[in-house]
Amino acid sequence: MREIKFDFIYKGVNGFHHKQYYLCQLMAESHPAICDLHHQMDLIAWRDFTGLHDNNGKEIYERDIAYIAKAKEHREIRFSDGAFRIFASDGDSWPMNQERAIGMMVVGNAFEHPHLMEAGNAA
8 A cells, every 4th residue: 555645845935845744644733733834935736645666766746757768758747537647748648657667767846847848858
């Protein structure tokens, strides 16, 4: 069974900050009580952990952008139709699984690095 946890992305005057929470933490306390940054920074997004790791062992979250060596391009991880899927810039998608995760390297996310998914940005 996968861990249910989230990556909250905050933006402040000094850039972005990430903080991870397990579901039990979010259910046990209110968001302001567990986050010491909420009053100083804007919450940009919260992303669900896929339960998978890339070829470097890095956790893969929803809206991560990964470089796929086999395809020689960047692709975005999204939750769609009840599952995590890998989306190409042309809109095609494939189900996310450990075999595919091993062939990718997380290089950023859609909130901090949207330019990675722009056309012609294959790497």
